[in-house]
Amino acid sequence: MKSIPYFPIQVFLSHSLSAWEERKYNCLLHGEIDPIFHYSTAWQSFLWKRVFERYSPFKDAQGYQFYKDTLKNVIPYLPTSLPYELISLGCGTGEKDHIFLNELLAIASELSWICIDTSLQLLLEACIHCPINKEKITPILSDILWKDTLEALQTDHMGRRIFTLFGILPNIDPFLLFRSLESILSPKDYLVLSAHLAPVKTESTEDYLEGIESVLDQYDNAETRLWLTEILRDWGIEDKTELFNISIGMENNFFRIEATVYWKESGSIPVGSGKEVPIIKGKPLRLFYSYRFTVERLEEFFSKWHYKVLDRWIFHNKEEGIWLLQH
Secondary structure (H helix, E strand, O other), X not given: OXXXXXXXXXXXXXXXXXXXXXXXXXXXXXXXOOHHHHHOOHHHHHHHHHHHHHHOHHHXXXXXXXXXXXXXXXXXHOOOOEEEEEEXXXXXXXXXXXXXXXXXXXXXXXXXXXXXXXXXXXXXXXXXXXXXXXXXXXXXXXOOOOHHHHHHOOOOOOOEEEEEEOOOHHHOOHHHHHHHHHOOOOOOOEEEEEEEEOOOOXXXXXXXXHHHHOOHHHOOOHHHHHHHHHHHHHOOOHHHEEEXXXXXEEEOOEEEEEEEEEXXXXXXXXXXXXXXXXXXXXXXXXXXXXXXXXXXXXXXXXXXXXXXXXXEEEOOOOOEEXXXXXX
């Protein structure tokens, strides 16, 4: 039996017990589940992976080839014979980053990988199957927006850095995310990100909404519901909620798909450290949201943060795109 290498994982403060208790309290108080809590147990990570394998375009042959071809097409934009550091923000299982690492091996004089995720199980999966030597891998268990994580990524570095955001942009407030990126990316750094798109004929709001409606079945299904409601079972509050609902909302000119449940009754929920959160019958508890962008709206957003689009690649069904950006 082949032995699995040992990976020393850095654990940052976002995963401390006190931080998690405070975040749980704030989630329930404000009626919005923090995305980090959907990956906090091995079972949740397994359920997410099942959704990913069933519904992600990446997991069919055409989608995989799209990523492979696209990441190969990024390489000509990069100077050769330099040391490179790939920094994956929210690496998940790392499959997309592994493709990129294989391409970078051909041009880098030296190559290392910093992979960051909030799920221990997904982080380990990413490390185990990584195509570069384990000595060149730095796994970090953390929330990518947490202060200590951002500070660690501000350190001086040699060569060039490439940041990847695969599958992260849909599930985090894009303004919050890009404010954080502003604090860590230097003018020489590259950013490669993927975005979920609404397939549209035009950029009109009507066509945008129609495009969102056409992909609802990727969220309104048994596998996604089981994954998103696991947090309720984990926290022991499933019997206090009802009416799981998938709907469409708009935030800052972007449509997003939202999953929401509602409190069955009024009362309070203990959350540790002697704290209780009051709940009111009929009030919503949003479990999840996923932004779906259009190309023009997204690139207008990039320009507000002074990012230059070096290139873009759009999947054949117009439901996903990959961008190469630089300040």
